Amino acid sequence: xxxxxxxxxxxxxxxxxxxxxxxxxxxxxxxxxxxxxxxxxxxxxxxxxxxxxxxxxxxxxxxxxxxxxxxxxxxxxxxxxxxxxxxxxxxxxxxxxxxxxxxxxxxxxxxxxxxxxxxxxxxxxxxxxxxxxxxxxxxxxxxxxxxxxxxxxxxxxxxxxxxxxxxxxxxxxxxxxxxxxxxxxxxxxxxxxxxxxxxxxxxxxxxxxxxxxxxxxxxxxxxxxxxxxxxxxxxxxxxxxxxxxxxxxxxxxxxxxxxxxxxxxxxxxxxxxxxxxxxxxxxxxxxx
Amino acid sequence: xxxxxxxxxxxxxxxxxxxxxxxxxxxxxxxxxxxxxxxxxxxxxxxxxxxxxxxxxxxxxxxxxxxxxxxxxxxxxxxxxxxxxxxxxxxxxxxxxxxxxxxx
Numbered sequence: 001x002x003x004x005x006x007x008x009x010x011x012x013x014x015x016x017x018x019x020x021x022x023x024x025x026x027x028x029x030x031x032x033x034x035x036x037x038x039x040x041x042x043x044x045x046x047x048x049x050x051x052x053x054x055x056x057x058x059x060x061x062x063x064x065x066x067x068x069x070x071x072x073x074x075x076x077x078x079x080x081x082x083x084x085x086x087x088x089x090x091x092x093x094x095x096x097x098x099x100x101x102x103x104x105x106x107x108x109x110x111x112x113x114x115x116x117x118x119x120x121x122x123x124x125x126x127x128x129x130x131x132x133x134x135x136x137x138x139x140x141x142x143x144x145x146x147x148x149x150x151x152x153x154x155x156x157x158x159x160x161x162x163x164x165x166x167x168x169x170x171x172x173x174x175x176x177x178x179x180x181x182x183x184x185x186x187x188x189x190x191x192x193x194x195x196x197x198x199x200x201x202x203x204x205x206x207x208x209x210x211x212x213x214x215x216x217x218x219x220x221x222x223x224x225x226x227x228x229x230x231x232x233x234x235x236x237x238x239x240x241x242x243x244x245x246x247x248x249x250x251x252x253x254x255x256x257x258x259x260x261x262x263x264x265x266x267x268x269x270x271x272x273x274x275x276x277x278x279x280x281x282x283x284x285x286x287x288x
Numbered sequence: 289x290x291x292x293x294x295x296x297x298x299x300x301x302x303x304x305x306x307x308x309x310x311x312x313x314x315x316x317x318x319x320x321x322x323x324x325x326x327x328x329x330x331x332x333x334x335x336x337x338x339x340x341x342x343x344x345x346x347x348x349x350x351x352x353x354x355x356x357x358x359x360x361x362x363x364x365x366x367x368x369x370x371x372x373x374x375x376x377x378x379x380x381x382x383x384x385x386x387x388x389x390x391x392x
Binding site (some may be wrong): 214 | 321322
């Protein structure tokens with residue numbers, strides 16, 4: 001059996017872990033509330049822009065805002081949105097697993113957003129071609145990312161989606177599909193008076209220029225929204241991981257405390273036995 | 289045969305009253321970005337600049353959609369003049385309502 005002092009020291013260390021995980025859990029909880037609120041506010045903005053885009057769309061072929069004479073690389077760009085650092089639970093591992101199912105070195109180039117993703121890719125022996133830090137501020141400038149995307153025929157994004165505090169999922173979408181589907185009016189007869197055409201609207205400078213600008217805007221907003229979604233899912237995953245770690249460390253402290261009590265009792269019993277046996281020996285010597 | 293086609297309804301007195309301030313006609317204006325509302329309320333006019341040049345939107349303007357170039361948006365509101373500096377935006381005017389989507 002281990003010595004009580006040794007157990008006591010381990011218990012103190014475990015209590016520090018409880019305090020630390022508890023603090024991180026509280027921080028994550030605050031971040032969730034803040035991020036969730038922002039995502040809700042931004043969704044209202046995105047929905048309104050998408051609604052206009054849906055009514056104005058003039059071309060079913062989404063082309064990432066490329067000029068007609070530009071020839072893209074015949075490769076698919078895989079974009080991964082991962083956490084800034086560790087302590088984000090298993091969500092990045094799940095994202096990398098999903099990415100690996102699709103990844104083919106000869107057919108794909110890789111763009112990583114978030115430093116944790118680069119670490120995970122190195123562990124999986126995958127080289128990435130482009131890297132960006134995960135944006136922390138509200139305003140996200142995705143123009144450098146869009147400049148890279150324009151070079152590729154296709155782009156697929158892997159991101160984390162928040163469902164609830166206890167559930168986050170990994171999603172992968174083809175960016176051209178998602179933007180086209182958002183821009184497609186399902187049934188033209190249902191659009192009615194809301195249709196944005198040259199008959200019902202004044203466009204400046206002209207309808208094609210406005211449609212092209214909106215196409216770029218929608219792509220920009222779509223990517224931003226995926227980043228916001230991923231940030232929310234990451235803090236939720238961190239909260240879940242910290243809650244689990246706190247529970248485990250509390251159980252650990254309880255077990256260590258029981259073990260300490262046993263060891264202490266054992267030590268007292270041993271000393272008592274030694275004293276009794278010494279006393280017996282003394283008595284036996286006196287009688288002789 | 290009776291004509292079943294609905295006749296366009298004229299704006300009610302309440303609607304007209306709601307779209308005026310001190311007898312002057314107003315237009316609903318909202319200027320916002322994903323995380324920030326710069327202005328929301330009624331105004332007498334909103335002025336901006338696009339590729340063609342500077343322009344004003346007044347109440348009852350025709351449906352209008354345009355991209356704005358970096359400029360100062362000037363809103364004449366019952367509370368006074370408001371100036372908002374923008375770098376990239378989309379303006380949508382419909383049904384006596386102007387929405388400026390900033391940073392799109």
